[in-house]
Each structure stands twice: as structure tokens, then as C-alpha cells.
Amino acid sequence: MTPPTPRLFLIRHGETEWSLNGRHTGTSDIPLTVRGEEQIKSKAHILVGEGRPIDPQNLCVAIVSPRQRAHRTFHLLFEHLPKVPDHIIDESVREWDYGKYEGLFKHEILAIDPKWEIWRDGCPGGESAQEMCNRVDCVIAKVREYHRQYFKEGKGTRDVLIIAHGHFNRVLISRWIRFELALGTHFNVEPGGVSVLSYNHNSLDEPALNALNLYADLK
Numbered sequence: 001m002t003p004p005t006p007r008l009f010l011i012r013h014g015e016t017e018w019s020l021n022g023r024h025t026g027t028s029d030i031p032l033t034v035r036g037e038e039q040i041k042s043k044a045h046i047l048v049g050e051g052r053p054i055d056p057q058n059l060c061v062a063i064v065s066p067r068q069r070a071h072r073t074f075h076l077l078f079e080h081l082p083k084v085p086d087h088i089i090d091e092s093v094r095e096w097d098y099g100k101y102e103g104l105f106k107h108e109i110l111a112i113d114p115k116w117e118i119w120r121d122g123c124p125g126g127e128s129a130q131e132m133c134n135r136v137d138c139v140i141a142k143v144r145e146y147h148r149q150y151f152k153e154g155k156g157t158r159d160v161l162i163i164a165h166g167h168f169n170r171v172l173i174s175r176w177i178r179f180e181l182a183l184g185t186h187f188n189v190e191p192g193g194v195s196v197l198s199y200n201h202n203s204l205d206e207p208a209l210n211a212l213n214l215y216a217d218l219k
Helices: 017-021 034-047 068-078 106-112 129-153 166-176 181-186
Strands: 007-012 059-064 159-164 194-199 207-214
Touching (some): 007 166, 034 068, 059 068, 059 129, 129 181, 159 166, 166 194
Parallel strands (some): 059 159
Antiparallel strands (some): 007 194, 194 207
16 A cells, blocks of 8 residues: 655744844844744644554654744744653754844845846855755755655655744755746745645655645734
8 A cells, every 4th residue: 555645844933023023034043922922833743643643653854943933943843742752853854044144124124236136146254045046955955855755665654844934944945846046936835834745646756836825823
């Protein structure tokens, strides 16, 4: 019997003061707001638990960005359960490194470089678009190897979970479905939003986007 198609649950951390006001938040370790914590708590019982979309029994691995806004989001999602699942804190799923543009509003960046476009130009002193693409592609390769082992060899379990960030998630969605990195600009990823990435026709050769911004507080 063919096992259930493997999935990647990709979640953006909850609201922070900087995500609320539009500052570029990469390496800065900004905490969740009170509302950001409530965003996550309010959906945890719906999203996570036995028989829920994210069932700890189905989690092969959980990968979490080292920034506190992501790590706190992970713990809030699972704190209602008897045991928090094991997880990996991994710099590979950190936010885009904005370099000299860290903490700036977009209008402040455009005052420095009126033609700037992150999807093309990257960030001076931080990561270029190609460097970001390469990093995300490496993460995708790791996820697909987990999926391959489960689907083809019966090793491990079905699902992978990543708790990360806005630009990172948009790039990953684009690259997962084999689009150019720049097409990530067309995917809005809201704070606390859940994306589900999987495959069509039970084929690991047909990566697909199943859902975007589930349980998000849409504006």
C-alpha cells in the first residue's frame, strides 16, 4: 500500500513590533508582541495535537530558526501537549540577512537606492539573492531527503515542520515549486500563517503548494 504523501508544514513566527511596523528584521532578535503570542496560542489547539493537521506522531523532524520569535512560536504551538517534540535549532532557516538594511523601513532603503529590489539585488553587507536562493535550496534538499526516506524506504514518519520567517518562507515556497526566487514576491506570508507544501499525484517529482496562510490573522 502506498503511504500517505509526505508534507512540509512551513510556519512564520507570530507578530513582532518590527513585523507590525514594517522594519526589515533579519539578525535582530526581536520578541513576539503580546498579540503575536496570542496569535499562536489561539490556533495551537486547532492545529497541533493527536488527529490534528500537525500530529506529533507524524513529525519526522522539526527545524526552528534560532531567533527567539521563531523559537517562542514553536513552543507556544506545542505547550498544551504533555511533551514538546524534539526539534533542531538551525541557522539554515534564519531570515534573509539584510546587512546594512537591517532595521530599516522600505522607504528608508529606497532613499538610499531608489531602484532597490530585494528579489533582484539582495542586501549590501548581507545576503545576495543568489546566496539566499542557494541556502533555501539546501534546506529543500534536506526536506526532500527526509520525504524520500519515508516514502520510498519506510524510514521515519510523514511530516517535516519548519518555523521560520517572512522572506525565508516566501523564497522557500517559490523554490519548492521550482519557480525562480523572485516569484516569491507574489506569495504573502502573514505572521503566524501556516503553509503546507507537498506533492501532486503521490509523486515526489511533482512538488506542490497545498495551502497558504492557514489560520493567519489576515489584514
